[in-house]
Amino acid sequence: MVQYYLEGKKLNQVEKNKAAKDGLEIGKDIDKFAEMGWEQMDKTDLELRLKWYGMFWRPKTPGKFMLRLRIPNGIINAEQLKVIASIVARYGENGSCDITTRQNIQLRGVLISDLPEILNRLKKVNISTTQSGFDNPRNVTGNPIAGVDPEEIIDTRIYTSKMQDHLTSDGKGNSEFSNLPRKWNTAIAGSKDNFLLHNDLIFHPVKINEVLGFSVWIGGVLSSVMNEYAVPLNAWVEEEKIYELTSIILSLWRDNGERNIRPKGRFRFYLDKIGIETFRNLIEKQYGTLKEDPGSIFSDKPRSFFGIHSQKQEGKYFAGIHVPVGRLLAEDLQDLANICENFGDKEIRLTEDQNIIITGIDTNLIEEFKEQSILQKFPLEPETIAAGTVSCTGNTYCGFALTNTKDQALKVSHELDKELDLKDELKIHWTGCPNSCGQAYMGGIGLTGKKAKDKEGKTVEAYDISIGGSQGPNYKLGELIKKSVPQNELKDVLKDLLISDFDAKEKIFLSKKS
Numbered sequence: 218m219v220q221y222y223l224e225g226k227k228l229n230q231v232e233k234n235k236a237a238k239d240g241l242e243i244g245k246d247i248d249k250f251a252e253m254g255w256e257q258m259d260k261t262d263l264e265l266r267l268k269w270y271g272m273f274w275r276p277k278t279p280g281k282f283m284l285r286l287r288i289p290n291g292i293i294n295a296e297q298l299k300v301i302a303s304i305v306a307r308y309g310e311n312g313s314c315d316i317t318t319r320q321n322i323q324l325r326g327v328l329i330s331d332l333p334e335i336l337n338r339l340k341k342v343n344i345s346t347t348q349s350g351f352d353n354p355r356n357v358t359g360n361p362i363a364g365v366d367p368e369e370i371i372d373t374r375i376y377t378s379k380m381q382d383h384l385t386s387d388g389k390g391n392s393e394f395s396n397l398p399r400k401w402n403t404a405i406a407g408s409k410d411n412f413l414l415h416n417d418l419i420f421h422p423v424k425i426n427e428v429l430g431f432s433v434w435i436g437g438v439l440s441s442v443m444n445e446y447a448v449p450l451n452a453w454v455e456e457e458k459i460y461e462l463t464s465i466i467l468s469l470w471r472d473n474g475e476r477n478i479r480p481k482g483r484f485r486f487y488l489d490k491i492g493i494e495t496f497r498n499l500i501e502k503q504y505g506t507l508k509e510d511p512g513s514i515f516s517d518k519p520r521s522f523f524g525i526h527s528q529k530q531e532g533k534y535f536a537g538i539h540v541p542v543g544r545l546l547a548e549d550l551q552d553l554a555n556i557c558e559n560f561g562d563k564e565i566r567l568t569e570d571q572n573i574i575i576t577g578i579d580t581n582l583i584e585e586f587k588e589q590s591i592l593q594k595f596p597l598e599p600e601t602i603a604a605g606t607v608s609c610t611g612n613t614y615c616g617f618a619l620t621n622t623k624d625q626a627l628k629v630s631h632e633l634d635k636e637l638d639l640k641d642e643l644k645i646h647w648t649g650c651p652n653s654c655g656q657a658y659m660g661g662i663g664l665t666g667k668k669a670k671d672k673e674g675k676t677v678e679a680y681d682i683s684i685g686g687s688q689g690p691n692y693k694l695g696e697l698i699k700k701s702v703p704q705n706e707l708k709d710v711l712k713d714l715l716i717s718d719f720d721a722k723e724k725i726f727l728s729k730k731s
């Protein structure tokens with residue numbers, strides 16, 4: 218059934234497929250798919266519509282799917298961790314789990330025959346996978362230390378989970394927003410930190426005369442065709458109004474966004490086409506008069522969460538640990554469940570830079586906590602370059618990938634840490650193709666994967682390098698400074714760059730005197 222907002226429009230093939238049958242409609246068929254097996258499934262159901270339930274066909278590993286969850290605000294409790302661990306464990310060496318750049322979790326190796334049972338088990342512990350992929354509203358991100366942050370203006374937990382329920386109709390699937398022109402990213406900030414500007418819609422907490430509300434920023438996007446941070450809408454809304462405003466913004470774009478030239482479907486293209494003033498007026502027609510934004514004040518420097526920090530609750534601490542390139546195995550998930558049960562408040566937090574925070578540790582348990590063996594694998598005080606390294610999935614599983622990001626990021630960061638001292642944490646974002654899931658242009662250093670010729674004229678994995686990307690008070694996107702650096706020359710090029718532009722110093726190795 219063609220939706221009213223598609224009528225009369227020129228539709229590309231993806232749009233035609235979505236119009237022919239909404240992704241949410243296959244929910245009733247999942248048991249049937251599990252029984253018949255992927256080989257017998259309709260190709261569009263298999264490769265497109267399953268994404269409405271978080272299940273991604275992987276051409277690199279046919280039959281072994283990726284399952285993307287929804288973890289609003291990146292908060293998972295011990296019971297949920299144990300369920301995820303047991304799902305990953307059943308796939309043996311094909312099973313693993315990644316922390317994503319949206320504070321979220323993806324599982325590997327999942328079989329379609331297991332999907333009904335897995336979705337049931339996840340549902341029992343209140344985890345949804347609904348609308349976590351493709352042209353849907355994605356995982357809602359927030360302050361990773363919400364509720365324990367001594368500097369927070371608001372606790373984002375309530376807003377992120379309410380927003381997720383609003384966008385997905387409590388995980389049942391929301392047909393209002395199941396056929397958007399492209400993906401949609403929502404984020405809610407809790408303090409003066411400013412690190413969410415790459416989202417389509419961001420709410421920054423600002424009080425007016427002691428009334429709590431949010432200033433609204435719109436239009437962030439990172440992609441192969443456009444990299445832009447969000448801009449202020451010049452609107453401030455009371456806290457309880459953010460859901461209504463989100464619906465209005467989403468419906469305006471859903472009804473008027475580009476449906477033919479797919480790369481131009483993202484919200485920012487629509488916004489740039491009509492202009493921010495006109496868009497604001499269109500919102501007001503449905504919402505009523507918008508209050509002017511008094512402006513957000515951003516803190517000076519991004520905060521690092523590694524190590525042990527005081528919470529806003531007296532006598533309680535949170536611990537930030539480093540998970541190299543965000544990869545977790547079944548036993549890691551089980552260990553994390555145990556450690557947060559034994560030492561913390563029985564939950565962990567995921568960060569957008571693919572690390573973990575354990576909250577609620579009592580003063581008298583800190584020393585014993587520091588002795589736990591899991592902290593050898595996931596250190597509290599990681600080496601500086603590894604600490605700032607973020608990486609997308611890369612070519613092990615992703616069909617778009619032009620490079621093996623995760624493995625190369627691990628190797629290069631480890632080698633650079635051995636050779637260099639870098640005082641301040643620096644974000645180095647690796648992305649395996651221009652889609653920028655690893656958010657390259659946000660990084661102090663950004664690496665975008667491609668194929669290029671090496672000195673011998675052989676086609677090899679390579680990277681374009683950008684520098685200077687940051688969020689915070691003086692937010693800016695990175696600038697491209699080098700093109701097509703072959704993967705095997707990358708470490709040396711990065712080393713020179715770190716010394717020349719980031720004040721890194723060669724480590725001095727003193728030889729032992731006999």
Ligand code: SRM
Nearest residue numbers: 317318319321438439440608609610614615616652653654
């Ligand atoms: Fe992404 C598509 C992985 C965050 C921009 N992204 C893909 C696909 C689904 C492509 C595919 O089918 O293979 C990748 C799945 C690979 C796999 O097997 O894991 C993929 N994206 C990821 C993740 C897992 C990267 C990671 O290692 O963390 C992140 C999952 C987030 C989540 O939990 O929902 C992920 N992707 C992002 C982000 C960062 C963010 O959201 O903050 C971006 C840039 C921000 C943005 O969207 O503006 C991003 N992904 C894209 C794009 C380019 C979108 C565009 O407008 O052109 C694509 C391609 C597309 O959508 O057609 C894409």
Ligand code: SF4
Nearest residue numbers: 609615618649650654
């Ligand atoms: Fe795949 Fe490219 Fe996204 Fe990396 S950036 S996960 S290679 S689509």
